[in-house]
Amino acid sequence: MKQWMRPGRLALTVAGLGVAALVVKAVWFSPPPPPQVTSAAVERGDLEVSVLATGTINAFKLVSVGARATGEVKRLAVALGDKVKEGQLIAEIDALTQQNELRDAEASLRSAEALLTARRATLAQADLAAKRQRELASGDAGARADLETAEATLNTARADVESQQAIVAQARIKVDTARLNLGYAKVLAPMDGTVVAIVTEQGQTVNAAQTAPTIIKLARLDTMTIKARISEADVPRVKAGMPVHFSLLGDPDRRIEATLRAVEPGDTTLADATTATGSSTSGSSATASAIYYNGIFDVPNPDGTLRINMTAQATIVLAQAKATLSIPVAALGAREGKSDRYKVRVVGAEGRLEDRQVRIGLNNRVRAQVLEGLKEGEKVVTAEAAPLGAGAGASGEEHHPPPGR
The missing domain is CATH 2.40.30.170 (Efflux pump adaptor protein, beta barrel domain)
Known part of the structure; x- marks a missing residue:
């Protein structure tokens, strides 16, 4: 019985030693695990720097349509949002004052024209009288003084006609001005557009003597x-x-x-940076x-x-670049001088990391264009986790290899 148990104990001992050897190997002699990293794939797509x-x-184009006539807005012919054509009626202003001014100017013109007709008749009469005096003087039948008086009267008549012609011209200008002012009582659209604001409502009184009041705002949309x-x-x-x-x-x-x-x-x-004297504001306020x-x-x-x-x-x-390879900017490592080449870390087979040099094109601070050095689908490291035990020296702990290693 004792002879049979000895081989069994020996087998158990050998098995125990084998398990212990495997544990020791797994703990102290197995390869280190792959590093913990954050990675991103090399992707193809559009990239732009902006x-x-x-x-x-x-x-x-935005135009403030104003009134050039003073008076009450009798009629507002448009509403907010209306589309209008150039020359279309926008508003009518009470034009009684302008109509009276036009009638007064036309009356003054007729009076001036009538007086001009009279002056011309006087000129014709003076011309005939002067001719008779010349004929008498040529035959020594008339007095020299009469001829001189006739010539003076003729010259005065001519001057009166010229003066009255100028007065008639002035009267016509006043008529044209009065007619133009009467036209201002109708506010017309200066262009095609849309009414985007009603500034003056119907019934309001506008005063164009000081500044042109705005009726509506018209815009091309x-x-x-x-x-x-x-x-x-x-x-x-x-x-x-x-x-x-x-x-x-x-x-x-x-x-x-x-x-x-x-x-x-x-x-x-x-536009707002000048003072009342036209000089610019101080540098302190500008900055x-x-x-x-x-x-x-x-x-x-x-x-x-x-x-x-x-x-x-x-x-x-x-x-911009269309359908190009790109990687996150966080994957870029050290730059080679002032060139367009950078170092990146690529996640290879079984999680192994390898350093690789790539050439970079456009960079919008989020993603960078890859011109060479990487293929679509490869993974690049964007961040690495701190190794276990990092900073242990600060806490006073030390790590040593096992005896015999």
């Missing part, structure tokens, strides 16, 4: 103009002709395309706030979706 700007939508505020840090890179796209706060998913028409040479506060410049672009508005003073979230495209 400048963001917030803009305000305005009418392509078939095309809208957007003024986008561009930061002074970005404006050197922005040029006319660059593509632009924008969206509305109420419809952020709709992308509207346009082309940058111009960048205003002065900043957005230039107290950020400086912006207006980038201007136009966009068709056939359906009237765009409205005055809407906010446009605009993107000015500086450069």
Whole structure:
């Protein structure tokens, strides 16, 4: 019985030693686990470098239609939102005063013309008298004094006619002016457009003696103009002709395309930056706030979706690439001098990491275009987890290999 149990104990001992050997190997001699990293795939898609700007939508052309006649607005012929044609009646102002002025001017003209007719008759009579005196003087039948008197009367008559002709001309000008002022009592549309504001209501009295009062505001809404505020840090890179796209706060998913028409040479506060004497404000106040410049672009508005003073979230495209490879900017490592080459870490087979050099093109600070060095679908490291035990020295702990290693 004892002889039989000895081989069994030996087998159990050998098995126990084998298990212990496996545990020791797994703990102290197994390869380290792959590093814990965050990675991202190399993707293909469109990439653009752009400048963001917030803009305000305005009418392509906005006109304040004013009255040039003084009086009560007897009739307002349009309503808010009406579409009008050039020359269409907008409003009528009480024209009684202008009508009286026209009648008075016409009466003065008729009086001046009648007096001119009389002056011409007097001239004809003086001319005949002068001729008779000349004939008598040629035959030594008349007195020299009579001839001189007739000549003087003739010259006076001619001067009176010329003076009265000037008076008639002045009277005609007054008639034309009075007729023009009477025409101002009818306010007409200066262009095709839409009534976007009613400033003066029917029944109000307007006074055009001091300033032209506005009756309505008329705008062309078939095309809208957007003024986008561009930061002074970005404006050197922005040029006319660059593509632009924008969206509305109420419809952020709709992308509207346009082309940058111009960048205003002065900043957005230039119109208000002069004092009463015409000099510019002090530098301290000018630098107290950020400086912006207006980038201007136009966009068709056939359906009237765009409205005055809407906010446009605009993107000015500086450069773009279609269907190109790109990686997150966080994956870029050290740059090789001032070249376009960077070092990245690629996740290889079985999670192994390898360093690779890539050539980068466009970089919009979120993603970078890969020109060479990577293939679509490969994974690049964007962040690495700190190794276990990092910072142990600070806590006073040390890690040593097992004895015999």
